[in-house]
Amino acid sequence: MIDVCDLKTYYSTGFLCRTEVRAVDGVSFGIKKGETLGLVGESGCGKTTLGRSLLRLIEPTGGRVVFDGTNITALSRKDLRRFRPRMQMIFQDAYASLNPRMRVRESITEPLRIHGLEDRAGIGRRVRELIEMVGLNEEHLNRRPYELSGGQNQRVVLARVLALEPEFIVADEPTAGLDVSVQAQILTLFRDLGRDYHTACLYISHDLGVVRAMSDRVAVMLKGRIVEIGPTADVLDRPCHSYTRRLVAASSADRGFSRPAPCPALPGSPVMVEVQSGHWVEAAAR
Amino acid sequence: MGDALLCVRGLKVGFPTVDGVVKASNAVDLTIQAGETLALLGETGSGKTVLGMAILRLLQPNTRIEGEILYRGRDLLSLPQEEMQKIRGREIAVVLQNSGTSLNPVLRVGDQIAEAITLHRGLKGAEAEAAAVELLERVRIADPARMAREYPHRFSGGMRERALIALALACSPSFLIADEPTRGLDAVTKHEILALFSEINRGRSVLFITHDIEAAATLATRVAVMYAGEIVEIGPVDAVLSSPAHPYTRGLLESLPARGMRPIPGSAPSLIAPPSGCRFFPRCPCSVGRCETEHPGLVPVGPGHCARCMLYD
Ligand SMILES: Nc1ncnc2c1ncn2[C@@H]1O[C@H](COP(=O)(O)OP(=O)(O)OP(=O)(O)O)[C@@H](O)[C@H]1O
Ligand SMILES: Nc1ncnc2c1ncn2[C@@H]1O[C@H](COP(=O)(O)OP(=O)(O)O)[C@@H](O)[C@H]1O
Ligand code: SF4
Ligand SMILES: [Mg+2]
Ligand SMILES: [Mg+2]
Numbered sequence: 001m002i003d004v005c006d007l008k009t010y011y012s013t014g015f016l017c018r019t020e021v022r023a024v025d026g027v028s029f030g031i032k033k034g035e036t037l038g039l040v041g042e043s044g045c046g047k048t049t050l051g052r053s054l055l056r057l058i059e060p061t062g063g064r065v066v067f068d069g070t071n072i073t074a075l076s077r078k079d080l081r082r083f084r085p086r087m088q089m090i091f092q093d094a095y096a097s098l099n100p101r102m103r104v105r106e107s108i109t110e111p112l113r114i115h116g117l118e119d120r121a122g123i124g125r126r127v128r129e130l131i132e133m134v135g136l137n138e139e140h141l142n143r144r145p146y147e148l149s150g151g152q153n154q155r156v157v158l159a160r161v162l163a164l165e166p167e168f169i170v171a172d173e174p175t176a177g178l179d180v181s182v183q184a185q186i187l188t189l190f191r192d193l194g195r196d197y198h199t200a201c202l203y204i205s206h207d208l209g210v211v212r213a214m215s216d217r218v219a220v221m222l223k224g225r226i227v228e229i230g231p232t233a234d235v236l237d238r239p240c241h242s243y244t245r246r247l248v249a250a251s252s253a254d255r256g257f258s259r260p261a262p263c264p265a266l267p268g269s270p271v272m273v274e275v276q277s278g279h280w281v282e283a284a285a286r
Numbered sequence: 287m288g289d290a291l292l293c294v295r296g297l298k299v300g301f302p303t304v305d306g307v308v309k310a311s312n313a314v315d316l317t318i319q320a321g322e323t324l325a326l327l328g329e330t331g332s333g334k335t336v337l338g339m340a341i342l343r344l345l346q347p348n349t350r351i352e353g354e355i356l357y358r359g360r361d362l363l364s365l366p367q368e369e370m371q372k373i374r375g376r377e378i379a380v381v382l383q384n385s386g387t388s389l390n391p392v393l394r395v396g397d398q399i400a401e402a403i404t405l406h407r408g409l410k411g412a413e414a415e416a417a418a419v420e421l422l423e424r425v426r427i428a429d430p431a432r433m434a435r436e437y438p439h440r441f442s443g444g445m446r447e448r449a450l451i452a453l454a455l456a457c458s459p460s461f462l463i464a465d466e467p468t469r470g471l472d473a474v475t476k477h478e479i480l481a482l483f484s485e486i487n488r489g490r491s492v493l494f495i496t497h498d499i500e501a502a503a504t505l506a507t508r509v510a511v512m513y514a515g516e517i518v519e520i521g522p523v524d525a526v527l528s529s530p531a532h533p534y535t536r537g538l539l540e541s542l543p544a545r546g547m548r549p550i551p552g553s554a555p556s557l558i559a560p561p562s563g564c565r566f567f568p569r570c571p572c573s574v575g576r577c578e579t580e581h582p583g584l585v586p587v588g589p590g591h592c593a594r595c596m597l598y599d
Pocket of ligand 4: 442
């Protein structure tokens with residue numbers, strides 16, 4: 001569904017002495033139809049930047065993103081617009097991604113119109129369906145973002161995205177700020193999307209418990225690079241890269257889980273090594 | 287009760303909207319002791335942030351507020367604006383949810399912190415700047431001297447949260463309200479921020495609003511659980527998390543991915559016209575006949591542990 005090859009996105013900062021922040025620094029991976037790839041990593045390692053670059057919400061500095069056979073990094077702005085509804089992103093900060101003046105009803109109607117749904121009754125029905133799907137009710141339809149709690153806004157964003165029935169979703173911590181019961185509801189919803197509509201998904205999260213429940217495969221990012229990628233259970237139960245091991249240890253510390261199992265010794269050159277079928281680790285950092 | 291720093295009594299908060307009044311807080315009673323950390327868990331939209339904002343008197347002007355909020359014996363709700371301003375600066379500080387919107391985007395992060403330091407501690411110029419860098423270092427921002435000169439949009443979500451904690455600490459408050467401070471932090475960073483909080487909360491009271499049950503378990507002495515504008519369970523952290531009494535709390539714990547990820551069926555009730563009996567009745571798996579019509583009060587279920595449920599009447 002989506003194939004990423006050596007993607008790079010740099011930010012340049014500073015007016016006088018220009019420094020380059022390599023937020024995404026040569027990343028390659030693929031996601032199949034109906035598959036969910038979990039993406040974990042330190043705050044500031046470039047997960048959000050990667051997600052935005054995939055959809056060209058930021059212009060990548062280099063590399064290639066192929067979506068359903070089309071190299072979207074080479075498309076003109078105009079051609080890109082046709083692809084927009086098929087690829088959607090759910091942002092980390094729900095409040096910032098909603099128009100503060102728009103009522104919830106309008107926010108959800110807008111993408112339905114883009115999708116070509118015209119008749120009023122049909123739109124009304126679909127809006128009610130979507131709002132219930134994400135666990136809100138009709139009384140929220142007339143509110144504006146500042147009249148809703150953080151978690152409720154996040155659900156509005158989700159309803160907007162679901163309205164477009166995209167084939168690929170980048171979900172940047174979509175359940176941050178939701179209580180765990182609503183989180184469970186929304187995660188189940190996501191899982192059904194993958195299963196019933198074969199939506200491919202890049203799922204960014206800091207919660208390894210959530211990542212474990214959601215993803216078929218997991219990628220671990222460190223300073224703009226993917227340092228480990230593989231089937232979920234392999235990566236989280238037999239982490240090989242030292243950073244993955246720290247991550248797993250930190251998140252299981254409070255629960256008293258056992259330490260990760262030892263992994264095979266790796267050669268010292270900066271390459272990705274396949275330690276098990278489909279489980280790759282960057283070898284240099286060890 | 288011993289040394290109550292903050293005492294909320296019968297707090298009701300209503301927001302007028304076109305469809306009616308949203309009753310975001312329904313007769314909330316809460317006491318926070320000096321030096322204790324109280325974790326506030328609960329449903330999205332149940333009124334946790336509203337409670338915190340009511341204490342700080344930061345709700346929009348047309349909000350209807352009833353009840354008492356006693357801080358060191360003084361009712362914050364009846365203080366004049368300028369008195370409240372002083373308390374907000376020097377006594378009670380806040381780390382807000384939505385960090386993206388609570389740092390000023392057009393000011394350098396270091397300058398924002400230095401400004402707060404100047405305001406509250408009287409340090410000026412280079413001294414204040416140095417103190418700001420020190421605070422950034424204390425919240426473990428790498429290369430603090432350089433980052434102090436950056437604007438907030440250059441910070442990642444996690445870094446902004448740390449900057450906000452630094453900003454809140456600038457006035458050495460005796461009461462800190464933290465609204466989801468670990469949201470959006472990776473496991474390693476979260477671990478560090480929690481460690482930071484367990485340093486900060488020594489000798490200071492903290493109201494720790496969170497969805498992260500593990501974070502609550504590590505930091506708090508007591509936990510309160512909110513549902514639809516009410517506190518439905520409150521008690522010592524171990525009691526509430528290991529033997530939850532209220533059916534909502536139980537449902538919440540079972541929704542954790544590690545405990546089966548079984549969501550509570552249904553959705554949150556309307557806060558404009560909430561159920562007249564128990565507010566959890568429409569979703570409760572254990573309800574009895576009178577739950578539909580009678581509104582349960584908070585009843586003791588163990589030492590210092592109360593639940594709002596008919597089952598214990
Ligand atoms: N507009 C920008 N200009 C300069 N640097 C930026 C910009 N946006 C982000 N960065 C930097 O790029 C890096 C990656 O940022 P990004 O927001 O993608 O991280 P993240 O992994 O999503 O972190 P978090 O989980 O904390 O949100 C960070 O070091 C950040 O400071
Ligand atoms: N300004 C407002 N106007 C109307 N309703 C509001 C306003 N602010 C919050 N609410 C409502 O109050 C309830 C509690 O919100 P909040 O305290 O933000 O929830 P949370 O527990 O997630 O922090 C929600 O139902 C929300 O929709
Ligand atoms: S009072 Fe009744 S409906 Fe409410 S939580 Fe208890 S058992 Fe359930
Ligand atoms: Mg991010
Ligand atoms: Mg909140």
